[in-house]
Amino acid sequence: MQKIDLATQTLREMNATLQAQKDQTNATQWDIENPRGAHAIAVGLDAPIEVTVRGSTGYYCAGMNKQATVHVTGSAGPGVAENMMSGTVIIDGDASQYAGATGRGGLLVIKGNAASRCGISMKGIDIVVQGNIGHMSAFMGQAGNLVVCGDAGDALGDSLYEARLFVRGSVKSLGADCVEKEVRPEHLEILRDLLERAGIDAKPEEFRRYGSARKLYNFDVDNAAAY
Amino acid sequence: MCGIVGLFLKDKSLEPELGKLLTDMLVTMTDRGPDSAGIAIYGNGDAALSKLTVQSDQADADFATLAADLGAAIGADVDLRRADSHAVLSLPADKAEHARAALADLRPGLRVMSDGTNVEIYKAVGLPKDVAARFNLAAMSGSHGIGHTRMATESAVTTQGAHPFSTGSDQCLVHNGSLSNHNNWRRKLRREGVRIESQNDTEVGAAYLTWKMQNGASLGEALEGTLEDLDGFFTFVVGTKDGFGVVRDPIACKPAVMAETDQYVAFGSEYRALVNLPGIETARVWEPEPATVYFWSH
Numbered sequence: 001m002q003k004i005d006l007a008t009q010t011l012r013e014m015n016a017t018l019q020a021q022k023d024q025t026n027a028t029q030w031d032i033e034n035p036r037g038a039h040a041i042a043v044g045l046d047a048p049i050e051v052t053v054r055g056s057t058g059y060y061c062a063g064m065n066k067q068a069t070v071h072v073t074g075s076a077g078p079g080v081a082e083n084m085m086s087g088t089v090i091i092d093g094d095a096s097q098y099a100g101a102t103g104r105g106g107l108l109v110i111k112g113n114a115a116s117r118c119g120i121s122m123k124g125i126d127i128v129v130q131g132n133i134g135h136m137s138a139f140m141g142q143a144g145n146l147v148v149c150g151d152a153g154d155a156l157g158d159s160l161y162e163a164r165l166f167v168r169g170s171v172k173s174l175g176a177d178c179v180e181k182e183v184r185p186e187h188l189e190i191l192r193d194l195l196e197r198a199g200i201d202a203k204p205e206e207f208r209r210y211g212s213a214r215k216l217y218n219f220d221v222d223n224a225a226a227y
Numbered sequence: 228m229c230g231i232v233g234l235f236l237k238d239k240s241l242e243p244e245l246g247k248l249l250t251d252m253l254v255t256m257t258d259r260g261p262d263s264a265g266i267a268i269y270g271n272g273d274a275a276l277s278k279l280t281v282q283s284d285q286a287d288a289d290f291a292t293l294a295a296d297l298g299a300a301i302g303a304d305v306d307l308r309r310a311d312s313h314a315v316l317s318l319p320a321d322k323a324e325h326a327r328a329a330l331a332d333l334r335p336g337l338r339v340m341s342d343g344t345n346v347e348i349y350k351a352v353g354l355p356k357d358v359a360a361r362f363n364l365a366a367m368s369g370s371h372g373i374g375h376t377r378m379a380t381e382s383a384v385t386t387q388g389a390h391p392f393s394t395g396s397d398q399c400l401v402h403n404g405s406l407s408n409h410n411n412w413r414r415k416l417r418r419e420g421v422r423i424e425s426q427n428d429t430e431v432g433a434a435y436l437t438w439k440m441q442n443g444a445s446l447g448e449a450l451e452g453t454l455e456d457l458d459g460f461f462t463f464v465v466g467t468k469d470g471f472g473v474v475r476d477p478i479a480c481k482p483a484v485m486a487e488t489d490q491y492v493a494f495g496s497e498y499r500a501l502v503n504l505p506g507i508e509t510a511r512v513w514e515p516e517p518a519t520v521y522f523w524s525h
Contacts, residue, residue, distance in 0.1 A: 037498035056498050056512070075512065077498060078482055096482065096514055115514050116479055134479075135517065 002027050007034040011041070018068075021047035037077065042070050045087070062089045065106060081108045084125055097134070100127045103144065109198040116153065119146045122163050128198035138163055139175065147194050149202050160212040166191055168207045176226045177216040183209045229390075229403040230256025230376035231483075233464045233494035234504075235471035235523050239370075241490055241505075246367030250359045252493075252500045253374040257355045259403075259496055260376030263389040264358040265350025267399040267466055268372040272344035277323035277396075279316040280340040280347045281330065282386060286312045289334050300329040311361040312386075313340065313349050320344065323396075338387065338424075343397030345369075345468050350389040370525060371471050373464050373494075375401035381409070381428040392430045394422055395437035397468040402429040403481045403496060404460035412457070432457060436465060450474040450520040464494050472522035479517035486510040492523050 004014045014032065021027060030051045035041055039058040042051050045068035053061065056074030066085045075093030084103040091099075094112035101117065103125025110118075110127070116134035119127050124143040132150035139155070141163030151169035158175020164187070165178075174180075183205075191204035215223055232252035236242055246268065253264060272278070283289040286309070294307035297316065305326075306317040318326055323342055330337055341348040349362040355376045359365065375390035382388045391399040406412075409428040412435060417423055421434045421441075435457065439449035446465065450472050453463065462481040465472045473494055475483055486493045486501050488510045495501045498512070515521055 036502040037500075058497055058499055075498070077484075093512075094514065096484075097480070116517065135477075 001029045001031055003031045003033060005033045006036065006038060006041075011038055015040070015043055018042055018045050018049070018051065021045070021049050023047055023067075025049065035072075035074075039077070042068070045070070056093065065089060075112065076110075081106070081125075084108065094131070095129075100125050103127070105144075107194070107197060109200075113150070119144070119163070122146065126194055128194050128200060130198075130200055132169070135172075136175070138165055141165070145190055145194060147191060147198075147207070149200060157210050157212070159216060160210075161217075162212060164190070165210040166207040167210065168202060171208075171210070174210065177213045178210055179213045181209045181211045183207065228259050228378045229401075230259030230496045230500070231373070231401050231403050231462065231464050231494065232256060232375075232496070232500050233371075233373040233401075233466075233471060233473070235371040235492040236490065237492070238490035242370060243368045245369045245372055247365045248504060249372045249374050250365040251503050252495060253359060253364075253376060254356045255500045255502075256374075256376045256496060260378045261354055262379050262384045263350065263352045263377040263386070264355035264375065265348065265377075265389045265391050265401075266359075266362075266364055266372060266374040267341065267346055267348045267391040267393070267401075268364075268367050268369045269345045269397075269466060269468065270347065270367070270369040272468070274344055275320055276317050277320040277326075277342060277344060278347060279318070279323065279326060279330070279342045280313055280349070281316060281334075282313050282338045282340050282350075283334065283336055284312070284386075285336060286314070289337055290314050293334065296333050297326060297329060300333060301325045310349065310363065312351060313362065315347055341393040341397075341399065343393075343468065346393065346397045346399060346466065348391055348393055348399060350375075350391065351386055352384055352389065370469075371466060373399065373401050373466050373471070380405050382426045387425045388427050390429055391466070392427070392433040394430065394434040395440065398433070398437055398440070398466070400429065400433035400436060400463055400465045402432055403462045404476070406432060406457055406459035406461065408458040428459070432461065432463060433465075446470050446472050446524075447520050447522050450522065454518050462496070467524075470522055470524035472520065473515055474520050475515055475517050477518040483515050484512065485515055485521070486512045 032053045035055040037058045043063040046066040053072045058077040060079045062070040063082045069088045071090045078096040081089040084106040086106045090109045095114045097115045098117040100108040113131035118133040118137040122141045128147045135153035142161040148167045152171045155175035157178030188204040298305040390401040393399040406428040409431040436449045
């Protein structure tokens with residue numbers, strides 16, 4: 001176990017050290033102490049290492065992550081796991097706005113609630129939220145899966161492309177061009193796999209699926225009011 | 228971008244430390260707002276005495292005989308306590324309006340930052356740590372206070388454009404965001420007789436709350452009204468003589484974190500601002516919901 005204490009080391013030193021780890025590194029376990037809400041903790045990692053951040057983080061924790069597993073034991077500020085490519089990011093507490101935004105791959109697990117714009121413009125990332133999510137989540141979501149065990153706020157999936165949205169609780173309102181869709185066996189498989197990987201005990205059958213009605217892909221004057 | 232901090236104490240034993248705790252929170256928010264900084268602090272008041280906090284760019288000249296001159300003008304004893312470019316004038320509460328008018332004649336260059344029995348507002352251009360040192364904010368005590376670090380958008384970087392804004396007795400407001408219908412509301416509120424002194428959007432937000440409360444609204448009701456009537460982005464933190472409130476616009480793109488323990492309720496634009504508070508490790512920490520009013524009172 002390698003330790004980096006942000007009370008005595010700078011943020012840049014920490015990120016440079018973690019970013020320098022290669023595929024074949026032997027130093028696979030890292031503990032980050034005293035994060036104290038700092039921004040940009042454990043960003044741009046590209047090695048199969050496991051990083052535990054002991055506390056709460058500020059903006060953009062674990063951004064652009066590849067391969068690494070980043071586990072935050074507290075809550076995360078805005079933009080956690082933004083543009084993640086692969087790997088896993090786990091937040092034990094809550095996540096602030098635009099968690100997992102623009103993510104292209106990997107798995108983001110939020111054990112608490114996520115605020116507004118969770119998964120905005122997601123492009124292949126899988127996001128599992130044990131609690132609730134805020135308004136405008138998955139706005140313009142293009143690919144990937146957003147699984148919400150609690151409730152969703154206003155305008156879920158507004159202007160959605162092909163991201164799949166699964167919500168167990170209530171949806172306050174659906175955004176433009178987002179509709180409820182049939183849950184088929186392949187969707188139950190996706191849910192079962194994601195819930196298991198996220199370590200969340202919930203039945204796939206309890207979720208409803210939402211997706212794009214595909215009416216806003218191309219401009220059509222008959223849909224002008226919906227844009 | 229701007230930084231907001233606020234601290235509302237439930238535990239009286241923390242009151243001597245309010246200035247120190249708030250100053251630490253304020254300085255942490257420097258990179259959200261390095262242009263200017265300000266703080267409103269609510270101390271123990273005497274209902275019979277009104278405090279006018281005034282500011283001058285020529286403080287030595289303006290403050291030298293101010294207590295005597297103002298006392299003569301309003302026919303009452305006036306006490307003056309100076310802190311750098313600011314001074315707190317204590318005078319009988321029933322003379323407060325008279326004193327305001329007299330000050331405009333006696334010292335036209337003077338600006339009134341706040342009036343009320345409890346509140347004092349200190350604000351200036353400069354880095355938050357320098358502003359805090361100028362006024363020795365860390366040594367102040369009180370029951371609650373709010374602070375702001377400014378990165379200007381809607382009006383010039385001046386003392387007058389710095390937050391907190393006070394447009395009513397013992398009221399103040401700080402703001403992160405920008406309002407887009409402030410010109411219209413400024414005209415309307417001025418017609419209604421509410422005092423607005425700058426071109427700043429936030430001052431209009433403060434004046435709006437003052438106007439609502441003058442017309443019988445509670446702090447909570449006035450804050451509800453902002454969601455309907457103010458257009459733009461805002462996270463507001465407001466203070467009244469015995470209360471502390473928070474509201475975010477429905478889009479809620481301006482960040483906000485709150486923490487509550489048995490000892491206090493705290494607000495920060497970011498969690499970083501809260502990390503040195505006592506017992507923060509076990510505090511209930513949450514992000515205030517959009518379009519939802521929160522308030523506490525003593």
